[in-house]
Every structure is written in C-alpha cells, then in structure tokens.
Amino acid sequence: MLFTVDPGSSSPLFEQLAASIRGAILSGRVAVNERLPAARDLAVALDINIHTVLRAYQELRDEGFIELRRGRGAVVTDRARDYSALARDIDTIVAEAKRLELTPGAVSAMIREAW
C-alpha cells in the first residue's frame, strides 16, 4: 500500500501518515486482515522518526481501524467494512454541498448540529 507524508505541509507528520493509511482502508485499497509494515521499516522508508509512525498507528488503533498485536504488528480490522457505506454517503453529501456551494466548514457544522 501507498504511504505519503509531506514535511512541507503544516499539519503534523503523524496525522498525515494516519490520514494516508485511513484513506487506503476506507477506499478498500487495503484488505481486512492485511498487515501494515513494521513501524521501523516504514519509518526508515519514509525517512521519519519511528515514534511518528507509532503515534499514527496508535491513532488508527484508537479509531478502531487497526489492531496492534504483539508479534503480528499492525493488522487492519474489519471495521473498515462499516465505513464503506458511510464513505459512499459522504460522497453524496460532498457532491450536494458543492452543488449548493457550501464550504467544508459549513457542512461539518451541520453534521455536528445533527449529532
């Protein structure tokens, strides 16, 4: 799977890495039970600190996207399946919001209100 971070961007590297993995899981490009690379390997490949990778993995674990198992590393959970229908609905919302010329901020405010 593809991992990207941009040191030139303003958001923290661990957030960018988590977002890149989350995106891959949500879009179905990563299968359930697929193992993510060892944190050390990924850190070396991306030339970032291993703690940055571990923090991204912990973030994804807290969100339920991956499980961290001793000896098996980070494994993608089946939670991703619950999200795929939602991802489609969000596509619809985004399309509708664009038609109505709403900003992402306005749409998230509407979602928060409905919560």
Next chain:
Amino acid sequence: MADRTRILLVAVVVPAVIALGGALLIVLALPDLPDPVAIHWGASGAPDGFGPAWPSLLLLVVLVLAYSAFALVAARGKGLSIVQRLVVATSPFLSVLLTVTLAGSLWMQRGLDDAAAAPGVELLPLGGTLGGLALGVGAWFVLPAATPLDDTRVTPETLPLGATERAVWMQRMEPSGVLAVFAVGTLALVTVVGVVSLALSAPLPVTLVYGALLLVIALLVAATLFWRVRVTEEGLEVRSAVGIPRFRIPLADVDSASLVEVEPVRDFGGWGLRWGGPGRFGVVTRRGDGLEVRRRSGRVFVVTVDDARTGAALLNSLVARRGTMS
C-alpha cells in the same frame, strides 16, 4: 505443418516413441538379464546397487510421459513464447537422456549370470546428454518461432506528487494459506525424512553435515515464498523475508514501470527466481498482476505482487520528479 501439430510432435510424439522404444528394448532384454540387475554404479565404475529391472522400465515411461504432459500444458495459449519453446524442446532431450541411460544400462547386462560383473556405464549419461542435445536443438528449429505475447502491459498514470512530498509503496507477498501449508509441510516432511533416514544409516558426523545441508535448502526454499516489495526514493527493492536473496533497482536505473499480467509457465517456465527470455528476469510467486520495470540498460525485471498498478505509478512518478528536479 500447423504450429499445433509441430508442438504436439516435439512435446509428446517423438519423446514418447523414443521412450517406448527403450521400454520395448528392456522388455526384450528381460529373459537374458541377471536377477537382480545392477541399478547403481559407484565412483570406481563398479556396480554397487542391485534390484529388480521393472522399476527402471516404469521410471522411464512415467518420467517421459509426465514431462511430455507438462510441456504440452505449458505450451497452451496463443503463440509460443521463447520460454515455452525451450520447455517443449527439452522434452525430446529428456527422453533421449533417460532412454539411453536407463535402457542402455540394462541392455549392457544381457547374458550376465551375476550383475556384480556388469560393465561400467559412465559413458551412457554423456552419450545420452549429447544425443539428447542434438535432438533438442533440432526440435528447437522444428518448433514455430517465438511470437511476441499478447501485450497486457499497462503503464499507469503518474501520481500527483508534491515537490517535498515523501511517498513509499510497501507490499508483502505471501503464498495463499493452502499453498503455504502445503509448501511448508512438504519441506518439513522432506527434511525430517531425510534426517531420520540418514541417522539410521550413516555415522553421526555425516548425519549432522547432511542434516544441516537439508535445513539450509529448506530455509532457502521457504525464503523464496515470502517477499517484501517496496518502492521508495531509492528505487525498487524486492527482498525475501529472510533478507537474502534481495534485488534492487536504483531509481536512476529505472526507465519505466508498468503493470503486466503474468502467466508463470508461459512467461517464465514456472515459479521462483526465473529467466523469462533474453534480458528478462522475474520473481514469480503466482499468476496475475506483476510489476514490470524496464531499466535504462534495456533489461527487464518483473515481480508478481498485489496492487502492482500503484507500485508502478509511484515508481514512474518518482522517476519523473527526479527528472524535473535535477
């Protein structure tokens, strides 16, 4: 003669006729053969292994027919790749080698009372190899010329990479569950049987040396089942889970990367670390998607891997970015 007829002739008909001829010779010689016959010769040239004659007959027919069947199956599909041509031309070679060696070693024992007096047979494998090569080379020219295969090559669109963005693509390759269990089980069985039979028949030091050797071979085979593939700023790296073997193509050597559809036998003559025609090398673990990298030197490297499209796209993007930055 139609191409299919030529392939059938070289893969099956000629080898089968030769092997059955050899089998007939063995049958004709049977009444005159000592019982048991010599079936193995030591380094000194004198026979050191004895047994009945019929297993040689069976071995000859079964091996030749099994390879013929494999060659015929391997040659399926449209056209004939250079690898398929080689696999098919090997069929008559193998048939001559086995026939000369097996039938020849029995034929030379006609009229003997005791197989221990059997003459040396060291010339048979040599003669069989030379004769087989001659027929194999002839067969090569009878076969239809290698045709370029259906082009399944897809060069994916490059990814939108920012100037400071770091991107890596990492993929594991593991055999499917059933295959892994089968392969590891077979390896374990062969190793255990090998070590046990050695322990029963050989002195301890010999058992230890050969046992260690068997273990190394088992590890090497296991190593070629599990791979890590990654595309980084450095280029492509394909590394066995054990660490060795490892293949690297530096980004500076990469001309272009694409997605190809790999048919292991047709394209590479089988699975594993494979030659796939002139200037083409592959790490082949399964059929299906493969990442193909053309080097600046013109040589081509192929690795079968899931999501090869993304890997190829990233490699092309990195090459393009490198070009614009330097």
